[in-house]
């Protein structure tokens with residue numbers, strides 16, 4: 001972990017906090033103006049890349065140009081900037097002509113462009129096209145192969161996110177029985193695998209031969225999406241979900257982090273994709289739908305993220321400082337406790353140093369989850385800290 005110079009908690013409290021935050025717990029005009037400056041610079045950088053042949057190869061939200069489409073959708077939502085709406089729609093239209101017909105997740109599959117397209121055309125008043133894309137999204141789930149994983153990155157949790165994304169932006173347009181069917185499928189796969197593996201935990205999932213804990217490839221992301229579905233029956237909640245949540249809590253290391261996989265001996269990674277940061281959102285949701293006491297685990301997880309501090313991998317959402325800031329923002333939204341917003345502010349301040357402390361160039365530098373577009377998303381999102389959400393994860 002890096003030993004960078006960034007505002008410490010005590011420097012963000014007292015009279016100095018007014019440099020960063022308003023009394024109403026939003027970023028100060030001065031602070032946001034700096035974020036806006038960064039937004040303008042990164043927009044220029046990313047837009048240039050899009051017009052290269054390589055920029056148009058990957059249509060995923062995770063690493064491709066659809067990540068920029070989702071970012072422009074966010075810019076439109078937060079600022080009502082009409083050109084951003086048109087850019088999002090244009091990129092989504094291109095992606096929809098290149099779908100595989102097989103990949104079901106929001107982040108890396110067809111469900112991302114189809115879900116965003118459903119929402120964009122609905123907002124645009126073209127309800128026929130919106131309905132057409134929504135049906136296409138539903139058919140994608142019906143026709144999918146039986147050997148798809150349950151993960152957020154490329155499996156059924158990622159498909160469930162796409163359904164919930166549509167319902168969030170176009171109210172309750174996805175029938176509840178489709179959501180229920182997807183949740184049943186996820187639970188059935190996990191319960192069947194747990195029996196086969198003679199696991200003491202009711203749910204067991206693997207991704208490419210390994211059993212991961214984190215949001216992107218593992219149990220945290222799958223459980224979080226299932227809890228967000230709001231269709232769980234009480235017996236499932238208490239006989240399947242709760243013991244699995246408690247297993248996750250018991251799997252934490254002495255310092256409160258969680259290893260990348262069940263086989264890992266080290267807990268060195270403390271980033272959204274692997275490690276405890278993404279569990280903050282899971283434990284918050286568990287406190288809302290399972291038992292209020294789970295909020296204490298969200299607090300403990302956020303303390304670990306803060307104590308570990310800045311990540312040497314840099315600025316990204318997937319495994320960088322911006323992604324970890326979302327843990328504090330989630331806890332601030334849940335509790336209203338300014339401490340969490342102040343912690344997020346420390347990370348935002350550091351992210352504004354981009355690219356000064358970039359120790360290693362990201363392997364997909366223009367992407368949403370692994371590159372600069374993620375910073376564009378992050379800086380745009382914090383314009384209103386009461387409505388932030390980690391893209392492709394928080395519903």
Ligand SMILES: [Zn+2]
Nearest residue numbers: 273274318319
């Ligand atoms: Zn990552």
